[in-house]
Amino acid sequence: MRERVKDMRLRENVLPLSVRSCIMGILNITPDSFSDGARYLDPERALERALEMEAEGADIIDIGGESSRPGAAPVSENEEMDRVIPAVRKIKKRCKAVISVDTAKSEVAKRALDEGAEIINDITALRGDERMAGVVACGKGAVCLMHMKGTPENMQKAPLYDNIIEEIKDYLASSVRTAEEAGIDPGMVIIDPGIGFGKRKRHNLEILKKLSCFKALSRPIMIGTSRKSFIGEITGKGVEERVFGTSATLCAAVLGGANIVRVHDVAEARDVLLVADAIKETE
Numbered sequence: 104m105r106e107r108v109k110d111m112r113l114r115e116n117v118l119p120l121s122v123r124s125c126i127m128g129i130l131n132i133t134p135d136s137f138s139d140g141a142r143y144l145d146p147e148r149a150l151e152r153a154l155e156m157e158a159e160g161a162d163i164i165d166i167g168g169e170s171s172r173p174g175a176a177p178v179s180e181n182e183e184m185d186r187v188i189p190a191v192r193k194i195k196k197r198c199k200a201v202i203s204v205d206t207a208k209s210e211v212a213k214r215a216l217d218e219g220a221e222i223i224n225d226i227t228a229l230r231g232d233e234r235m236a237g238v239v240a241c242g243k244g245a246v247c248l249m250h251m252k253g254t255p256e257n258m259q260k261a262p263l264y265d266n267i268i269e270e271i272k273d274y275l276a277s278s279v280r281t282a283e284e285a286g287i288d289p290g291m292v293i294i295d296p297g298i299g300f301g302k303r304k305r306h307n308l309e310i311l312k313k314l315s316c317f318k319a320l321s322r323p324i325m326i327g328t329s330r331k332s333f334i335g336e337i338t339g340k341g342v343e344e345r346v347f348g349t350s351a352t353l354c355a356a357v358l359g360g361a362n363i364v365r366v367h368d369v370a371e372a373r374d375v376l377l378v379a380d381a382i383k384e385t386e
Contacts, residue, residue, distance in 0.1 A: 126366060126369055130152055171300070225248065240287045279320060
């Protein structure tokens with residue numbers, strides 16, 4: 104039986120988290136993302152992909168203008184803005200799906216919220232820009248807070264933990280407090296343990312195995328395993344061939360308590376979630 108979480112009531116939309124798991128489709132507006140870099144830099148191509156993911160079952164379109172792959176260098180605020188905002192503007196006019204923007208920069212977040220985005224997906228969990236929490240609060244947005252050890256440039260250089268689950272829980276609990284103290288509605292906070300962000304294969308597998316531990320934070324849980332390198336380590340498959348491995352992680356995540364999955368392959372994820380949710384609902 105599903106442990107009920109409340110629906111997330113955004114400014115214009117509602118995520119029906121109380122009745123089913125939701126899908127966040129990945130839309131990278133970058134030249135160097137590990138999976139789909141350079142495909143959607145043109146706003147028209149980005150719109151086409153957003154509409155395709157919406158038709159396949161995406162509840163959320165997550166637009167990112169700065170790669171967070173291991174070793175990625177940061178981009179300037181202006182460059183990220185130039186990539187993201189035209190896409191947000193176009194997609195908002197045509198898509199009914201919720202728009203999320205994957206950014207750690209408060210000014211990018213502010214512009215995105217002004218243009219109709221409803222979620223800010225911050226991989227630094229409000230720690231990268233001290234103004235971010237206030238911007239999200241003022242814009243009445245939701246926020247996804249992710250755990251990351253280090254930065255994308257250095258996060259995979261021998262990450263070590265004494266107790267990975269407790270360390271991630273403490274980190275996320277601190278960021279949840281920061282969000283609420285800034286005035287972000289407690290019902291608009293999502294947590295993400297950060298699969299692949301400063302974690303080795305064994306760390307990622309432990310997070311998936313013990314995902315239910317994060318329910319103690321009483322927030323919807325998001326998981327992003329899509330096509331990641333630990334799946335390649337296990338299966339021996341390249342980035343574009345990891346859909347089945349990804350599907351296995353999604354099923355495990357939903358059965359472990361995930362409420363939102365962040366994926367490249369939306370149609371496949373939809374089928375996985377339909378089955379996983381049905382298992383979860385069985386008395």
